[in-house]
Amino acid sequence: MASSPLEREDDAVREVTRSWQLGLFVGFVTLILGIVIAVYPTSSINVICVLIGIVVLVGGVFRIIRSFDAAEQHRAWLAILGILMIVIGVALIRHLHFSRLLVALLIGIIFIVQGVVDLMIGFSGEAREGRAWPIVIGFLSLALGIIIIAVPENSLTVLAVLVGIWFAVLGLLEIIGSFILRHELKRSTAGP
Secondary structure: OOOHHHHHHHHHHHHHHHHHHHHHHHHHHHHHHHHHHOOOHHHHHHHHHHHHHHHHHHHHOOOOHOOOOOOOOOOHHHHHHHHHHHHHHHHHHHHHHHHHHHHHHHHHHHHHHHHHHHHHHHHOOOOOOHHHHHHHHHHHHHHHHHHHHHHHHHHHHHHHHHHHHHHHHHHHHHHHHHHHHHHHHHHHOOOO
């Protein structure tokens, strides 16, 4: 049975009403998460490291479980990989200082690779408009990556604070956007 245009319009209004409420909820959660990360950067980094350790540990357990499947071609390799992943996961959880250094190293390497790629893009080919941005961003990314690798603990804490501030700003913008959407919804349903 087909719905009437009025019923479809009511469904659309309900969906928009839910979307501003969902946006408001996501905004508050993001704001709170940002404040917590900015105020407690070391604890936040520790939680992230423990979560990474848990993911690696669980991945290892699943590989070991898969190694018991008779149809699996590489059972021995899966078992070895599973055991290694469990050992690494436990090490990441138990030795947070080591985990934080690994996360900082990974972030530093990502920034360096991104910087090198941006520099290659900026300097490649003939002179063209808009070429300065990749060069500037490339140098900044490269410098940031080197700094992160050179001073990993302090850099990771500063990055965590910056991420927390960024989340807080995004949460505030999401909250404001939700209230604007709510206001526009009320205005459009009130009629002329």
